Amino acid sequence: MVRAGAVGTHLPTSSLDIFGDLRKMNKRQCTIISSIVPEKYDRLYYQVLNFAMIVSSALMIWKGLIVLTGSESPIVVVLSGSMEPAFHRGDLLFLTNFREDPIRAGEIVVFKVEGRDIPIVHRVIKVHEKDNGDIKFLTKGDNNEVDDRGLYKEGQNWLEKKDVVGRARGFLPYVGMVTIIMNDYPKFKYALLAVMGAYVLLKRES
Template identity: 50%
Template sequence: MNLRQQLTQFLTLAYVFSSAFIVWKAVSLVANSHSPIVVVLSGSMEPAFQRGDILFLWNRDARAKVGDVVVYEVKGKSIPIVHRVMREHHNDKKQLLLTKGDNNNVDDLNLYAYKQNYLNQKEDLVGTVKGYLPKLGYVTILISENQYFKFGLLGLLGLSALFSSE
């Protein structure tokens, strides 16, 4: 393979990654969320959502309602949590929410940050679930939890790049 073909492959790959990044940022702007698509990582929301479901989030609603499924992040922890709003308190300036997983026995007080009794709708919420695709996110879970699957997939991609004829 000559230099021109290698450069063409590299530019094509760069185009694919930059296009995906632009689409992600555009969806983030439309949904008003830094992470408009998340994957369910646990069984705490069964039977509503299963492990591996892909959730689509929207963060343009003025207030979350009791019964809404929301995704929130706790200060100091990087993994978003998908749970249902059980109780809400609000005034003109802010809304406070108490959440619980459908498959959990107790509310989420022990998951919140230190000395935090409620979630602040503006600060803690990533978004409200508006749609989902069942089980399609399981590949993400396999990649993050199984190192053999991750390295096998990377190996296949590398071999594919080496032996491609274009």
């Protein structure tokens, strides 16, 4: 049985729902609220503004990393144990994907397969280079007994450069375990959001 070394690339977006609620409030409603509780409204306004600045800064940093690394997902979390002992579940990988860099046997790549939503992180075990410069390669998880042909789409025996999301250049062990816990235990995610919401309300009232 082949285990796929899946990686997660999603950023939490549930907290952005507050902007949808704010857009529903017209100017008249805002004026009424401001006249009734001006101080609380001002605090809420500044908290929303600060939150928007934090989100904007995070998005700018993420876009900057995409440009600098050449990868559409410069940072990913390992979701399975198919690459043990090299990488474990929860390890945070840093990727680059410069097209001019050749793919070589032995390096670890993150790739997408048609029909699978989650990218896979496995090692290149064979490289086939044609005379015209086109490269095809085969991958395998270090902890798997067989290669990845069973994971590719039907009829596909090799991967190409266009399938690669990035190449692993470094990692931080277990830093991404929070992401895995939230995926495996949705109740924990909701509890965390509730705690964050309670903290914002208490801070606003203080």
